Amino acid sequence: MAQFVGFRPNGKGAFTQSYSRVSGFDANHRFSSARDAVDALLTHSSDNMVNVRSYEPSSPRSKEFVYGLKNVDEVLAVLERLAALDLHLIVNETIDIHDGGVSGVVQGQVVEFAPDDTPRCARAERSDFQILLTRYALERRATG
Incomplete structure (x- = not known):
């Protein structure tokens, strides 16, 4: 299972952390900021890259998917843009798709x-x- 940090919108483009699974931290560790959460995920991911998935809880199909982000500011910009659309967000580590699985x-x-x-x-x-x-x-x- 990929490491991740989830965020839910809380109005006017803002978002709040919901869940997390990041190596070296307790399950659902509450990071002090989105910046700290994304930094931890990038640091602990094997490729130092993450993806951002967006979705609406009422719809089983996801919305925009941004693949292969490599720095915190880049990820935060995507999170802020998608949160402004009132979407739920998951930042997950990028996994090698050619690993045989x-x-x-x-x-x-x-x-x-x-x-x-x-x-x-x-x-x-x-x-x-x-x-x-x-x-x-x-x-x-x-x-x-």
Whole structure:
């Protein structure tokens, strides 16, 4: 599981930390600021890079996804911009997608996954016949 820090909007572009899992800190450690949280995550991530995911709790599909950010100010600028849209935010470490494992997402009764891709593989702007076959097979099993 990737290390992360979650934030929820609290109006007018501001946001508050909600959850965290960062190596060297207790679960849900409350950082003194978003800057400190992002700095800790960048420092403890294996590639010293993070992603920012944004979403609305009422919608299972995520909103904007920003990949491969390398410095605190860059991450904070993205957080502030997306929080102004009243979105919930997750900053997570970037994981090597070529490590031999698979990444995936679950939505309802459908599980989508792929090797050498991020969990957003289902939305990648490319045609991948194997992803289509995998998704179709899992949907068929789920519906019986």
